[in-house]
Amino acid sequence: MERIVIFYSLVLIVAVILISFLVFVIRRNKTKNLKKSEINKKEFEEIANAINLENILKVEKTQDRIKITLNDKKIVDVKVLQDLKITASFKGNELTILYRENSDKLFEYLRGEF
Numbered sequence: 001m002e003r004i005v006i007f008y009s010l011v012l013i014v015a016v017i018l019i020s021f022l023v024f025v026i027r028r029n030k031t032k033n034l035k036k037s038e039i040n041k042k043e044f045e046e047i048a049n050a051i052n053l054e055n056i057l058k059v060e061k062t063q064d065r066i067k068i069t070l071n072d073k074k075i076v077d078v079k080v081l082q083d084l085k086i087t088a089s090f091k092g093n094e095l096t097i098l099y100r101e102n103s104d105k106l107f108e109y110l111r112g113e114f
Helices: 002-037 041-051 078-083 103-110
Strands: 056-062 065-070 087-091 094-098
Touching (some): 041 103
Antiparallel strands (some): 056 065
C-alpha cells in the first residue's frame, strides 16, 4: 500500500512539473509573437527617408527580401540603413533589403499602401 502511495505521489509531481514547463513555453512563445507583430512606423519612416520615396521606380517582394528599383542610387542614405542594422545591397540601380520581421508591412509602406 505504501509503494502505491509513493508511486502516485511521484506521478503527480512529474505531472505538475510537466504542466508548469508547458505553461512556461507557451507564454514565452506568445510574448515573442507579440513582439514580432509590433509595427515600428518610426523605423519605416526612417527607411523611407533614407531611400527617398520619390526615388523609387518599382518595389517587389520575395519572401523577406524587398527589391527596390531606384532612379538614382546615389541619393540613398546608406548610413541610416546601417544604423538601423538593416542588411541591404545594391546591384545596379536595384536596392535589396533583407527585412525579416514585418517585411509585408514595410513592402506595403514603401508602395504607399500602408
